[in-house]
Amino acid sequence: MEYKTIFVQLLHDQIGEHFEKAKIKRMLEKPKYEAIGDLAFPCFDLAKIYRKSPHQIAEELMKNISWPPIFQQVEAVNGYINIFLNRNEVSAKVIHEILEKKAAFGQSSFGKNNVITIDFSSPNIAKPFSMGHLRSTVIGNSLALIAEKCGYQVIRINHLGDWGTQFGKLIVAYKMWGKEQVVKKNPIKELLKLYIRFHEEAEHDESLNEAGRAWFKKLENNHPEALELWKWFREESWKEFSKIYELLGVSFDSTDGEAFYNDKMDIVIKELKDKGLLEESEGAEIVELGASYPPCLIKKKDGTTLYATRDLAAAIYRKNKYNSVKSLYVVGHEQSLHFKQIFLVLKKMGHEWYEGLEHVPFGMMLKNGKKMSTRKGKIVLLEEVLNDAIELALENMEQKNPTLSSKEIVAQQVGTGAVIFHDLKNYRLNDVEFSLEEMLKFEGDTGPYVQYTHARASALLRKGNYKEIEWTEAQFDEEAWPIVKELIEFPEVIKRAYDGNDPSLIAKYVIQLSKKFNQYYGKVRILAESENKQVRLSLVSAVQIVLREGLRLLGVDAPEEM
Ligand code: ARG
Secondary structure, three states, rough: OOOOHHHHHHHHHHOOOOOOOHHHHHHHHHHOOOOHEEEEOHHHHHHHHHHOOHHHHHHHHHHHOOOOOOOOEEEEEEEEEEEEHHHHHHHHHHHHHHHHHHHHOOOOOOOOOEEEEEEEEOOOOOOOHHHHHHHHHHHHHHHHHHHHHOEEEEEEOOOEEOOHHHHHHHHHHHHHHHOOHHHHOOHHHHHHHHHHHHHHHHHOOOOHHHHHHHHHHHOOOOHHHHHHHHHHHHHHHHHHHHHHHHHHOOOOEEEEEEEEEEEHOHHHHHHHHOOOOEEEEEEEEEOOOOOOOOOOOEEEEOOOOOOOHHHHHHHHHHHHHHHOEEEEEOOOHHHHHHHHHHHHHHOOOOOOOHHHEEEEOOOOOEEEEEEEEOOOOOOOHHHHHHHHHHHHHHHHHHHOOOOOOOOOHHHHHHHHHHHHHHHHHOOOOOOOEHHHHHHHHOOOOOOOHHHHHHHHHHHHHHHOOOOOOOOOOOOOOHHHHHHHHHHHHHHHHHHHHHHHOOHHHHHHHHHHHHHHHHHHHHOOOOOOOOOOOHHHHHHHHHHHHHHHHHHHHOOOOOOOOO
């Protein structure tokens, strides 16, 4: 129900020579109080152009436009044109549209026939899945769903950190102190222990670092023993990561990690050389990036390659393979410089498409105001965190709804949903304070609150015996209007979330819609037997559809009962 578009069109017919449609749309205001109107257009800028008072212009425009019936009342007040919508007509239209389109409501097609790649999650092998990786996973997954909703084909890429000097160190540590059986039992924990021990001992034994470098070099030269150990570390790690992805309901189109680019770097280095971009500096090879940025290190003194080299190769490989119009990298803000450097090198190489590459940074996950770290003793194992959340959700449920069937499944949906929602409801660059108790509350701005509202709507539809009826002359209660106004906004919220890579807009939106709906629920006897019962239920159904779809775009399930 695009009443805004209609309003913009009507205004544009009058003042199009001065303002474009997009500009008019941006100028529209939402009056502070409903009594003033549902939408307003300020005439102050026009006043300067026409050299008349804003009020005069508002009055003239009002008279010159022939207003269609959805604009029930139009007033010129204080230099504004204020619009009052015909609520009943608007409500009927939008609800009809939602009931007809169902989950496809809000779908757009501007991304059609275009590919977007999203590089997200990308944990490091032989290390635990960190809170930062959780944030990347959750944000990236939601961005993928949002882009698909806008018509794009999305390629989900998990750029596993499966290469680098740390594997040389790990091999050394494993050979010195590791036991196969122990590692097999608890791979991530044990490998991390070995890694930590290596660093502790290397502090007073420099020869360890040297051994680490030597073994990495062997690995880069396909030494069989090194290769075999590396493969084993990778497999065990992937098994562990998979459990987390399963819990979160996240999947990937590609899990080609850094190692995949080992045989794809020479050609890039050659291209850099041919284009005269590669320079030698203290035995290493670098690309200079001007005064504002440090040079990008391409090859170390000992001839080994780096994270950045692999990212360059990856960007070029992906562009060739997927021909994407846009490539997002969902990685913490501490890697901003890294991505800036990569993008600049590609620009210098003359790859115009570098403009489609975008780093989507995010803030940290904090516990009691401090960074949650995986180093030293402070390990937070994500799988444990998720399982704790699920268990707590189960406890809540035993109290609130002990007779609920399939409690385990619902507890998993609520527990993981709570963690995901808590992450996404804040603008991504803000740090997030991690608190299980907070996120699992049924009241407040939480995932369970929205899920609960959705379940409430579902229950009403069941109890009220809701039938999709064809009403034409529906009469909506006055109390329904705030809900309808929210429902109308959904397609626009999705577009804005896409434009700003910002799932928090959708999270805030579903909270808002839930609040409005619960107010309605408190005031109106929805199930009362009256001729309008099915009309009220159709509103409930529309809310249920939009909440469900909103949650889906965040990567959160919506149980029917909880
Ligand atoms: N594995 C890296 C890390 O944990 C993140 C990789 C992000 N993706 C990329 N193409 N660099 O820090």
